[in-house]
Each structure stands twice: as structure tokens, then as C-alpha cells.
């Protein structure tokens with residue numbers, strides 16, 4: 001999964017064409033970023049009160065092409081200029097080529113945009129960290145049940161007549177990491193024979209790194225998933241051309257591989273690292289309570305109708321509204 005998604009030349013994210021296989025919220029409509037920018041402005045004001053002399057940063061992790069950055073910065077510039085002038089905007093994007101292109105592309109906004117391909121290279125700062133559809137893009141370990149026993153799927157080159165034929169196959173084998181044992185025990189009862197369960201070990205280590213890089217402020221995580229109960233299976237999925245794919249191992253690098261985010265695990269990792277949950281909400285109520293209906297494009301033209309349908313997809317329960325969640329965690333809220 002690591003190779004299929006992140007090979008620097010042939011990996012899915014090095015070559016992804018936005019909107020070809022799935023839409024992210026900023027690819028759908030800028031109304032999402034407008035609401036996010038207002039939330040960011042409010043949270044920057046809070047950090048300013050706590051740390052009046054600290055420089056303020058907005059750090060977007062998994063920034064991809066920079067489309068969300070452009071929309072957030074534009075909304076800050078137009079609607080919250082006080083904060084636009086005071087922040088530095090940092091992009092964190094593991095694909096270096098994508099990162100460099102996006103920093104270059106954002107120069108015309110006249111904002112202080114900088115970037116790192118690895119969050120651990122960034123010094124600790126005060127401000128707001130955000131991500132949209134980052135955590136679902138972390139590679140996962142896949143557990144399965146074979147002959148009544150929970151094992152891990154190992155991906156290997158496939159051989160025909162003793163020779164590698166260029167394809168790969170997955171076979172149940174021993175757990176590759178000790179830390180998978182508790183996950184295997186938790187799903188042992190509810191995982192059906194032959195079923196699969198994705199375990200994202202990177203999510204917890206990422207959360208604690210985020211906390212180490214945030215001196216004071218907020219972390220906003222938007223992604224699809226839920227608070228999984230221990231033992232709930234979470235099968236990995238693949239997408240290509242807006243459809244589910246049946247074979248996750250086919251067309252390596254040309255299809256998205258992903259798994260729903262376990263927000264309960266993220267919150268637990270955050271709490272262990274000093275972050276307090278301030279909000280956990282479906283995307284629908286997050287957007288509706290902050291006035292997305294007021295951002296509905298007006299008019300009777302075909303274009304206005306099409307734009308309204310896109311905004312509706314953001315908050316409608318059958319669009320992104322229920323499947324996507326917003327988690328906001330805080331650090332240093334009571335310090336000054």
C-alpha cells in the first residue's frame with residue numbers, strides 16, 4: 001500500500017489527477033474552505049489571547065495540489081484580513097514534487113507560504129493545524145481471518161511457472177508488528193472468515209507528532225470515518241473513476257487505496273499527547289451550524305443550479321455530510 005500510494009514516480013499520489021477518482025471537499029466547492037477559514041480565524045484569535053507575542057501559523061498537513069490552501073487563504077484575505085496579514089501558511093506534503101509545485105502556484109496570493117515534506121522537520125509553533133483527507137491516505141496493515149485465526153495479509157510478487165509475472169498476491173501470514181496483536185485480539189470475534197480489517201498504526205504516531213509540533217492552538221481533522229467500537233471490523237477499500245474497485249491489488253498506483261478513519265483511536269492518541277477534544281461532529285452539522293446555507297450560490301442559471309448541488313453534496317447526509325467527520329482538538333487553552 002505504501003508503494004502503491006507513494007512511490008515517488010508511479011505512486012497514486014505522485015500522479016493523481018484531482019477529481020479523476022474521487023472528489024475531496026475543496027475539489028467540490030470553495031464553500032467548505034470558507035467555513036473552515038472562519039473557524040481558523042476564530043481559533044487564531046484564541047491563540048493570540050493565550051500567547052500575545054507568539055508568531056501565528058496555519059499548518060495544512062497533506063496539502064496535495066494546494067487547492068484547499070488557496071481557498072482558505074483567499075477566504076482569510078477577503079473575510080478575515082486581520083489574520084491573513086498575521087499568519088504564515090505552512091504546507092506539509094510528503095510528495096516533494098507536488099509540494100514544490102503547490103508552493104510555486106500559491107505565490108500570487110502574496111501570503112507567506114512555506115512547506116515541508118515531513119512534519120517532523122518543522123519546529124514547534126503556535127496556531128492552527130488542519131488536514132482534510134490526510135489520515136485516510138495513510139498506509140494500513142490488513143488483518144484477515146483464515147481457518148478461524150486472525151492473521152496479517154502479506155503482499156508478495158506473484159509467480160507463474162516459477163517466475164515473477166509482474167503482479168502481486170496477498171497471503172495470510174504472521175503479524176508483522178507486536179503492536180498489531182491487540183488489534184487482532186479485538187476483532188477476533190467479529191471478523192468473519194476471509195473478511196479484512198485495516199489497522200492504521202501511523203495515525204496514532206502522526207497525532208502525537210502533531211501535538212509535539214503544536215505549542216498552543218488547535219488541530220482540525222476532517223476525514224471520513226467514525227468512532228469505531230473496539231472489535232468493529234474496518235475493511236480497506238479502493239476507488240477508481242468514482243467507483244469501488246473489487247481487487248485492491250490490481251492496477252497498482254492507478255487506484256486509490258484507503259480505509260475509514262478511527263476517530264476514537266485518534267482522540268485517544270491525542271489525549272495521551274496532551275490534546276483535548278473540543279469538538280467531534282459530522283461534517284453536515286459542522287457546516288450547517290456555521291452558516292453554509294448562506295453561501296449557497298444564487299440565481300436561476302443552469303450553472304447556479306449545478307453549483308448549489310455541489311454545496312449540497314458537502315452537507316447532505318447522502319453526500320459527504322454524515323460519512324465525513326470533523327474533529328477539533330486543543331492544546332494550551334488555559335495557559336497564557
Ligand SMILES: C[S@@+](CC[C@H](N)C(=O)[O-])C[C@H]1O[C@@H](n2cnc3c(N)ncnc32)[C@H](O)[C@@H]1O
Nearest residue numbers: 013024062063064092093094095132133134137
Ligand atoms: C487525499 S489527498 C488530500 C489532499 C487535500 N488535502 C485535499 O483535501 O484535496 C492526501 C494527501 O496527503 C499526502 N500525504 C499522505 N501522507 C502524508 C504525510 N505523512 N505527510 C504529509 N502529506 C502526506 C498525500 O501525498 C496526498 O497529497
